[in-house]
Amino acid sequence: YYPTLSDSMLVQVMYLMTYLKYNDNVLVIRDDCYSTYRYMTKEDVKKIIGVDKTHFARFWKELLKTEIVAEQEDGKLTVSENFKRGCIKKDIGEDTCAIKIFSHCVRYLYEKTEPRSRKYLAMLLRFIPYINVKYNVLCRNPLELDVNEIDLMTTKDMLSLLGLGERQEKRLIDTLFKICFIDKDGSSRSVITIIQNVKDDKIRKFITINPQFYSGYYCNEDIAPIIADKCIKENKALNIDLKENYYENKSV
Numbered sequence: 001y002y003p004t005l006s007d008s009m010l011v012q013v014m015y016l017m018t019y020l021k022y023n024d025n026v027l028v029i030r031d032d033c034y035s036t037y038r039y040m041t042k043e044d045v046k047k048i049i050g051v052d053k054t055h056f057a058r059f060w061k062e063l064l065k066t067e068i069v070a071e072q073e074d075g076k077l078t079v080s081e082n083f084k085r086g087c088i089k090k091d092i093g094e095d096t097c098a099i100k101i102f103s104h105c106v107r108y109l110y111e112k113t114e115p116r117s118r119k120y121l122a123m124l125l126r127f128i129p130y131i132n133v134k135y136n137v138l139c140r141n142p143l144e145l146d147v148n149e150i151d152l153m154t155t156k157d158m159l160s161l162l163g164l165g166e167r168q169e170k171r172l173i174d175t176l177f178k179i180c181f182i183d184k185d186g187s188s189r190s191v192i193t194i195i196q197n198v199k200d201d202k203i204r205k206f207i208t209i210n211p212q213f214y215s216g217y218y219c220n221e222d223i224a225p226i227i228a229d230k231c232i233k234e235n236k237a238l239n240i241d242l243k244e245n246y247y248e249n250k251s252v
Helices: 007-018 042-049 053-065 103-112 115-126 155-162 166-180
Strands: 069-071 077-079 096-099 179-184 188-189 193-200 202-209 214-218
Touching: 007 042, 007 053, 007 103, 007 115, 042 053, 053 069, 053 179, 096 103, 103 115, 103 179, 115 155, 155 166, 155 202, 166 193, 166 202
Parallel strands: none
Antiparallel strands: 069 077, 096 214, 179 188, 193 202
């Protein structure tokens, strides 16, 4: 998950990945809606990222250093196998899991967010390793398929993950709620939903991710693959049983 990337660079990388050729590892672009796709150049990358010359030089150096992008002799820009655009099940093994991020959502968020505020989008990307592959909730055991065994993470856990203090809990929630995207029906949707629970007179808050933004995928014959057309049921993760006894024997 490239921990050496700054928050702004992480967001820029994810935006750049929306230009991957479908079922290929090469970056492509077209000049307008009437043109055919062509291979992307370094200058194209600079233009779409929309940063100044100094920042882009640092960004490009980091892309090459981390091997996220490689410049080929024929001029093509190829991308690390850690990123893929297209059919997941076709190329991964049965025991492989992944998180699907929908490119139209990433583009909307990047293009509609002020450059100085894009760092907040990185919060969502930092959460990727903690998204349960079946239920789209943030938890400590993201590969767990039994709903009764999922160890949910609280917003305080999220603060710790992001290196923030507990006093910033409200600010974190408010910031995440402001991050919205346009769904396939043309409606504005928040990326997160908050689930609230009380234990020992203490309020605990948990975060679930809207599956239209990104969703888990587990390649296993017992689990139907999660595909985009079936992800439009908003926040299906809320079907998890949140009765009080569910939290008995669970650590805070």
